[in-house]
Amino acid sequence: MNEITGSLRSGPAATSNDHVRLRQLAYELESVFLNQLFQAMRASVPDGGLIESSPGEEMFTAMLDEQFANEAAQRLDSKLSEVLYRQLSRYLVESPEVEAG
Numbered sequence: 001m002n003e004i005t006g007s008l009r010s011g012p013a014a015t016s017n018d019h020v021r022l023r024q025l026a027y028e029l030e031s032v033f034l035n036q037l038f039q040a041m042r043a044s045v046p047d048g049g050l051i052e053s054s055p056g057e058e059m060f061t062a063m064l065d066e067q068f069a070n071e072a073a074q075r076l077d078s079k080l081s082e083v084l085y086r087q088l089s090r091y092l093v094e095s096p097e098v099e100a101g
Contacts, residue, residue, distance in 0.1 A: 018092055026084040027073050033080065035069035 042065065047053065073081060 019089060022089055022092065023081070023085050026081040026088070029084060030078070030081040031069045031073035034072050035066050038065040038069055 039062070042061065072078075
């Protein structure tokens with residue numbers, strides 16, 4: 001077991017807030033991945049046309065791609081964020097169950 005995994009498992013017990021936060025972070029990571037994908041797809045389209053693109057247009061397009069990526073991560077059924085969540089949630093230490101006595 002590596003050092004990071006060991007420290008995660010020996011830390012305080014995970015709460016439901018930890019699981020909610022981890023799921024949100026998985027969606028955010030998927031959003032970053034999709035943003036990079038959209039940028040790569042846009043870069044594959046050759047420049048051209050009657051009007052040259054300006055820095056403002058490039059900035060707006062980058063912001064638009066980022067927004068599309070955020071929406072796609074929340075709405076698409078890609079399962080990437082779910083796989084990330086399941087993989088990483090194994091490292092959260094579960095809280096001990098309290099016995100009703």
